[in-house]
Every structure is written in structure tokens, then in C-alpha cells.
Amino acid sequence: MRIRFLRTEGFRLSALYAGIFAISVMILGAFLLVITNQALRDQILTFSSTDIAAIRNGYASEGRSEAIEVVQQLMAGPANSGFLLLQDRGRALAGNLPAMAPRTGTFEFAFSAGGQSREVLGEGRFLSPGLYAFAGGDLTRLRTVQARILGIMLDLFGAAILIAIASGALVSWSFLRRTDAMAKTCQDIMQGDLKLRLPVRGAGDELDRLAEAINEMLARIAALMENLSQVSNDIAHDLRTPVTHLRHRLERARADSRTPEDYRLALDAAIAKADEILGLFTALLRIAQIEGGDRRSAFAPLELGELLEQMRELFEPVAEEAGDGLQLGTLDKVSIRGDRQLLVQLFSNLIENAIVHTPRGTRITLSLLRAEGRAVAAVSDDGPGVPREEHDKLFRRLYRREASRSQPGYGLGLALVAAIADLHGATVRLANGGKPGLTVEVSFLLERA
């Protein structure tokens, strides 16, 4: 637990930044070392050549003794931290350097004096054959400066690492605190409290966005769960009724039946009841399969208008027998991609609704209009209609209007219609349209040609 923050993304990022900072410090340090080295060497060499020039001038104007005089003056000068040497054929005449083999030009060399080793950079010259002068500066100072720069850089490097660890720990601690809270909420939700939501700080940062997305997902899941438990409740409830009826009938048949004919009738009624229950299951399963949506593979191009004409042909005798009229309104030419069988079932459901749930003499009209990238197929009737406040409920599974409870059916028709429409990317809308009756519109989105 104590080193858990080392494994957080926040800490990893801090460590990365610290690493980059440390590398920059090192590059800067190396750069500084090169620059200072160059500058100090240049300075020493400038002083050296000035000193040599002075000695040379002295020698040129008044000879050897004046050169010695100049060397001694330079050595006594306040700003002089350098070294000088004047020697005649290997014998030192003046200066603070041990005698050496003469070398001309700029060069550096090391020597030890009083147990200290020193490094000198400077310029050597012959004033005349045999008379040699050298002026130079101490490189030890350069080494000191460089060591100090190196020291500062190392301090900075160490500080960078420390700051990185501290800020990484801080960032990951605050990250961890929030993710721990999220994880805890998730666990509580898993324990069954579906109403809980992840904390959102309101800062709009990435964690907030993640929490919001998860919260939306939770809301959706909760809605689905509620729908699901609603449906299972309804199914359990709706199934109890026919199964209870079935049981009653069988009980009564056993008690009352006298003749084989009595038994046969009772059994026929029981079989019909069982078929009704199976039909309910079939309808529910079909909706579930369509909503599962593995059916798009059966999509093919089809003419919606032709399909509606066939629907009219199919249902016209049925409508006539029910005392209704089934006619075609305006049919625009519309091609869509879809599952023919399912669309036939969709329109069958709507037309059967209009036939079954309206009084005799109702006129039912099928129409198909294209407008603004959509094609609207409508089944409308001039029957009594459905109050607006009931429109949404009609799409719920197993919902049945009071008025239609005596009719055969499971209250699944429009739920199935909605599922099929949804599979086709279409929407279903109920409208009263200001006229008497009910219009069901299925609005297909047309693909751009």
C-alpha cells in the first residue's frame, strides 16, 4: 500500500518530467563547462601576450636590465596572478617559475612548487637568441571554477529528482484519492445499490469526464434494468392469469364432465388456453430476437410502395369481413434496404390493430410519402382514436387498453412494431392529426443516392 503511488500514472509522468529536467541540467552544465574553460583560457592568453609585449618593449628600448626590471614590476603588480620567467641560456634572471627548456608560442605545462602541483598556461618567446621570456597564468583557478559549476549542477540535479518524487507522490496521491473513491462507488454499485453515481468534482478534467461517461452508462443500465424488471413483472403477472384460467378449466372439467364429449370440449379449451400462453412467449421471444439485432444480414433492397400494395391485397378481404374499408392513399416510389418478412409483420400488426380495435365501418388508409430525406409510411383510420396521454404507453410491452382487453392479443403488437422499426433505423409515431381516428407513422431515413 505504501509504495502503491509508485505505480500510478501520475507518478510515472512526474518521473518522466524529472528525468527530462535532469538531462537538461546535465546538458546545460556541460555547455557551461566548455564555455567557461574557453573564456578563462582566452583571458589568460590575452594577459600573457600583453606581459610578453611589455617585457619585449623594455628589452628593445633599454636592454636586458630593463627587461628584468619590467618582469619584477609585473610580478609586484596587484592584478598579476600569473607567472613570469626570464632566462639567459638556461639560467633564470627573474621570475617566479623554475628554469625550463625554452619553448615558443602558447602552451601549457605542469610543475610542482612547495609540494603543490600547478598547471600553467602561457606564451613563451625569445627576445634575442639566448634570452627567453615566458608569461602565463594559473590554470588551477579554472579548475576551481569548473569544479564549482559542476557542484551547482549536481545540486540542481539532486533537487530535480527530489522535487519530481515529491510532486509525483502528491499528484498520484490526489489521483489515487479520486480513483479510490470511484472504485469504492463502483464496488458499492456492484453490491446492488444501482442508484449510486461516481463523484464528479466539477473541474471538467479527465477524471471528471470519465466519471460523467460512467455515470451516463450507469443511468442507461439502470433504465434498462428497470425496464427489464418491469417486463419480467408484467410477464409473470400476465402469465399467471391464463395459467390460472387453464387450471380452473381443468379442475372444472374433472368435476363436471360426464360424457366423453364433455371431456373433449374441456380438453380443446385447455389446449387453446395453452396455445395462448405459448403465443405470448413466442411474441416476447421474437421481440427479444429483433432487439438483439442479428437480423440485418437478411436486409435487401425493396420497394416500400409495392409492399404496401401487397398488404392491402392481403388484408382487404379481412377488413371487408370486419365491415371496414382498407384503401391506398398516395404512394410515392420509395426504395429502402430492409428485411421484407419483418416489415410485412410490422405493417400486418398496424393494419390488424386498425381492424381489430375500431368499430365496424372504419376506413383504413395506407399511404407512403417522401419528404426531406425521409419516407413516411402511415396506417391511418377514422375510428375513435386514442387519447394523447396514452400514446407512449401503447408501445410498452404487455400494455393493453381497457377497451381492448376483451380482444385477443397480448399487448405486444406495438412493442414489436417499435423493435422492427428500430432495427431499420426508422421511428414510429402516433398522431391524431387533428382528424378523428389514429395515424401510426413509420418514418424511414432514406440513404442519399
Place this chain on the structure above:
Amino acid sequence: MKILLIEDDKEISAHIVYALNGEGHEVSVCHDGQEGLKAARAGGHAVLIVDRMLPGLDGLSLVRQLRAEDNHTPVLFLTTMSGLNDRVEGLKGGGDDYLVKPFAFPELLARVEVIARRAGPRDSEPVRLRAGDLELDLIRRTVHRGGKPIELQAQEFRLLEFLMRNMGRVVTRAMLLEHVWDLHFDPRTNIVETHMSRLRGKVDRGHGTELIQTVRGSGYMLRAD
């Protein structure tokens, strides 16, 4: 006729055997796909009834295998309601018909009879169908009874054609919905009955014998005798 039933559910197979025996059919049963394939290869069956879900070898693979071996015994698939594309898949895989469980026995019996006919000697596709004094011309799309022409709508023609092709056999409502209208669900309104009543009005009304008969609890039958 001799029927091979390949179905792993013992209770359902017992019921099917009982129903088929009642109609005088001789049924042998296999509860496993491999076993069923062996029995089917041995031959001698007029019809195979094959469940889609079987241990050992699933029904679809079994039938594909048979068809690949040039065995064309008619096959009726049984299935529990599962994938929506199952029916198409089953028919493409070599099945002759498809029945979703749970089903009523008259439905099973009618379908077995109808697919068994397909195994019979296949004449070249007939040009005319005849039932007594009723004659249907498949090329000209005309119908005559007793020499007098009868005007039928396209779907009435298809309905009569299906009845005549299955003359003497029971056809169920579901079979008519599937074959005449390509409807694969149970409608809430009496589509078949109303269309049938119109067809009867045109074909049978005013003639001495009723060719189209209702078979109680099962469906319809066209008989010429």
C-alpha cells in the same frame, strides 16, 4: 410410411412417435446426431424428421452431410424458437420444411405428408393441374370449372394452386400463410379463412360438389372424389 425421427428430447420424441403411429406410420427414433446420420444413410425412410439441436452432430450439419452424399430423402426440421434466420438457413441447408416447437400434431402430420410427396417420381413440371372438373392452367394462369372460366385474383390463384398441388392432403393455415403469402408469423386476424371463403365463393358456389373442404382442427383439403 417409414419415418426416421432424430430428436434428443425423449418426451417430445415419444409424443411424435405416438402421433405418427396413430396415423399408421412406422417410426424409428435416434436420440443422437451421429447415430441418426448412420440410420439415415442406411436408407429406406420416406421422410426424416430432424431436430436442429442434437448431441453428437447438429441437425443442420447432419442434413448437409446427407445432401452432399446425394441422399435426397425429404427432411422436416424441428426447432425451438431461436435465431430468426434459422428457417432460411435450414431450408438452404437442404431441409424441405421447417417446424417451430411447440407445434400442434395436425401441423406435423400435414407437413410430413406434403414433403413425402416430393420424394415421389418427379414428372416434368405439369402445365395443368386437375381436380375433378376443376382445371388450372399454370402457363396461361387461367382456371376453369366444368369448362366455364373462373376469374381469380393473383393471390386466390396461388391459394388454389397450392391446394391443387397438394390434392388429397391436409394443408394447415400456417402452411398456407407460408407458401401463399410468405408470412411466417401467426396473424391475429383470420386472413386464411377470409381468403378461403372468397375462393370457395368463386370455385365451389353453384357447383354440385364442394372441392375445398375444411378439416376440423387441422386446415383444408381439396378432394376430387
